[in-house]
Amino acid sequence: MTHYSALSLVAKAFSGHRSWSRAWRDPVPKPAYDIVIVGGGGHGLATAYYLAKEHGLRNVAVIEKGWLGGGNTGRNTTIVRSNYMMPGNTMFYERSLRLWEQLSQDLNFNQMVSQRGQFNLCHSPASLDAARRRGNVMRANGIDAELFSREEVMRRLPYLDYSDDARFPIIGSLFQPRAGTVRHDAVAWGYARGADALGVDIIQQCEVTGFILERGAVVGVETSKGPIRAKKVGTAVSGHTGYLAAKVGLRLPLETHVLQAFVTEPLRPMIDSVISYAAAHFYISQSDKGDLVLGGDLDGYNTYAQRGGLPLVEHTFASAKALIPSISRLRLMRQWGGVMDMTMDGSPIICKSPVDGFYINGGWCYGGFKATPASGYCFAWTLAKDEPHPDNAEFTLDRFRNGYQIDEKGMGPTPNAH
Numbered sequence: 419m420t421h422y423s424a425l426s427l428v429a430k431a432f433s434g435h436r437s438w439s440r441a442w443r444d445p446v447p448k449p450a451y452d453i454v455i456v457g458g459g460g461h462g463l464a465t466a467y468y469l470a471k472e473h474g475l476r477n478v479a480v481i482e483k484g485w486l487g488g489g490n491t492g493r494n495t496t497i498v499r500s501n502y503m504m505p506g507n508t509m510f511y512e513r514s515l516r517l518w519e520q521l522s523q524d525l526n527f528n529q530m531v532s533q534r535g536q537f538n539l540c541h542s543p544a545s546l547d548a549a550r551r552r553g554n555v556m557r558a559n560g561i562d563a564e565l566f567s568r569e570e571v572m573r574r575l576p577y578l579d580y581s582d583d584a585r586f587p588i589i590g591s592l593f594q595p596r597a598g599t600v601r602h603d604a605v606a607w608g609y610a611r612g613a614d615a616l617g618v619d620i621i622q623q624c625e626v627t628g629f630i631l632e633r634g635a636v637v638g639v640e641t642s643k644g645p646i647r648a649k650k651v652g653t654a655v656s657g658h659t660g661y662l663a664a665k666v667g668l669r670l671p672l673e674t675h676v677l678q679a680f681v682t683e684p685l686r687p688m689i690d691s692v693i694s695y696a697a698a699h700f701y702i703s704q705s706d707k708g709d710l711v712l713g714g715d716l717d718g719y720n721t722y723a724q725r726g727g728l729p730l731v732e733h734t735f736a737s738a739k740a741l742i743p744s745i746s747r748l749r750l751m752r753q754w755g756g757v758m759d760m761t762m763d764g765s766p767i768i769c770k771s772p773v774d775g776f777y778i779n780g781g782w783c784y785g786g787f788k789a790t791p792a793s794g795y796c797f798a799w800t801l802a803k804d805e806p807h808p809d810n811a812e813f814t815l816d817r818f819r820n821g822y823q824i825d826e827k828g829m830g831p832t833p834n835a836h
């Protein structure tokens with residue numbers, strides 16, 4: 419891995435930035451690998467990194483049809499947190515947050531981890547009770563959580579609408595101080611550089627179009643650059659999980675939907691935390707550049723198109739204005755969408771599939787960015803050892819058959835989404 423001194427950085431700046439070495443190689447695919455990971459988003463790249471780092475498996479390739487991080491990893495609103503309460507989820511997401519906390523050092527790549535805290539606003543005695551219960555479960559598991567009164571929220575977030583005719587009254591908030599944001603591109607690039615340095619081949623502009631099956635087992639992938647054999651194939655393709663799994667004959671309990679995000683023109687520091695406004699399906703934070711980054715609920719129809727419809731734009735901004743009236747004076751700069759695979763219980767799938775040689779990482783719904791490090795860590799474990807890590811033991815496909823679901827979605831899309 420190349421390290422640059424301050425002097426050489428200055429020299430490169432004055433020489434027109436022409437002599438940088440590549441952060442990762444651009445290899446020609448080998449005919450065969452021990453493990454092929456489909457999808458060069460954060461999850462696929464993290465999986466490859468931990469396969470090499472934790473399990474010494476370096477004959478590994480990541481196959482990406484576009485460019486690294488061009489899927490949801492580069493399209494999300496970058497919020498990380500571990501305020502989950504269902505057994506199965508709680509310690510998985512807390513593992514992820516702990517990995518985030520040391521990831522810049524681990525990868526020697528600044529991830530811009532900003533633990534600015536997240537508010538989940540409460541609007542009724544029932545929602546305050548639910549927040550109290552969630553906070554207690556978190557604290558019982560060693561996860562940070564505080565319950566704020568209306569007065570404390572008013573002191574910390576003075577720009578929200580607390581008037582008598584506010585659309586939803588704010589009566590308190592659950593707050594996780596260690597939640598925050600992480601720079602999404604840096605996550606893809608940091609894991610890619612780390613995996614490449616350990617010998618992983620990262621192959622971009624190469625689409626997996628099918629699978630090589632022998633005696634009912636997956637033994638490789640068909641790609642736009644030709645067939646590649648592998649002892650094991652893992653998919654980490656976000657909204658395309660169901661589509662690819664169908665090619666090995668699996669029908670997964672997933673629906674693909676689009677989720678949109680928005681940024682406003684930049685302004686001076688105003689919002690120093692992440693705010694979730696559950697009642698109106700809305701959340702917001704402010705980027706280091708100053709723009710407000712915000713989002714809402716899913717577009718309600720199934721699609722693989724990475725763009726959303728106008729009704730959700732209107733809905734999101736009506737909610738924005740209801741919560742922060744002054745936002746109506748800002749201009750919207752950009753809007754985009756990403757496709758995500760929604761499970762019926764809101765929790766992910768990380769497991770060996772019923773088809774030999776085929777492993778699944780998917781079903782991340784609205785909230786897989788925060789899971790990236792733990793997802794990679796646990797998927798690598800599952801691929802290397804052929805058994806789940808204790809933290810992904812419950813993220814099975816079987817749970818949709820036997821009814822032991824991890825129904826964290828029941829809290830509504832926004833408190834636990836994003």
Ligand SMILES: Cc1cc2nc3c(=O)[nH]c(=O)nc-3n(C[C@H](O)[C@H](O)[C@H](O)COP(=O)(O)OP(=O)(O)OC[C@H]3O[C@@H](n4cnc5c(N)ncnc54)[C@H](O)[C@@H]3O)c2cc1C
Binds near residue numbers: 491493625662785
């Ligand atoms: C607008 C929006 C906001 C979000 N906000 C948050 C948030 O604030 N916090 C949070 O935790 N989560 C958030 N999410 C969810 C989060 O972005 C995703 O769950 C997460 O990034 C998924 O990562 P991934 O690596 O699995 O998928 P991706 O980053 O989508 O990577 C999958 C890759 O697979 C590639 N691929 C697909 N098919 C093939 C194929 N056949 N062959 C080869 N390659 C293929 C794609 O090109 C893509 O690069 C948000 C999502 C969106 C869209």
